[in-house]
Amino acid sequence: MEFKNSTITHRANVYHDGKVTSRSVITAEGEMKSLGVMLPGTYRFSTQAPETMQVTQGRCRVKLADEQAWTEYQAGESFSVPGNSHFEVEVDELVDYICHYEVGI
């Protein structure tokens, strides 16, 4: 699977001392994505635009801002996060992900 005719920024986005890194991509259709890796650990991320996190490798548990329970996600599964919100994620097995930003749609 790949993004064709896309623009990828050279510089990595680095979070949590490098335990989470990503690359920003603009697809041929003008959609904003990021391709990222999360190493095992616990993280909290805030959102501006709504986004969908697609897990392509690994396993994690996620708790959205307005939820009490943690939900597990594995390769092939996705979860959506509202805009102006946040989510917590516990990464059990290195997670490779695609973040789909719902910007300007």
Added chain:
Amino acid sequence: MEFKNSTITHRANVYHDGKVTSRSVITAEGEMKSLGVMLPGTYRFSTQAPETMQVTQGRCRVKLADEQAWTEYQAGESFSVPGNSHFEVEVDELVDYICHYEVGI
């Protein structure tokens, strides 16, 4: 800086338990690149095709297969590695890099 009209593979390349990860890119000109991140640590990489490693963030020291001394490289600097060889790298500060593969040139 960015690669326009390129193809980016979704799946990350993962090495050394995730301490080194990269994304494979084919540029509009058909050149093979990878955009990667190396966390602090010591690594050894083998090469097939000759390659040039361009450091875009961070700092490391490198020893090529046929050298005794370690050479330091920082953001904005590059080092070339012959094909069918290897190099050792000691990452002092998270390194963000572009690997330029001399394939089919």
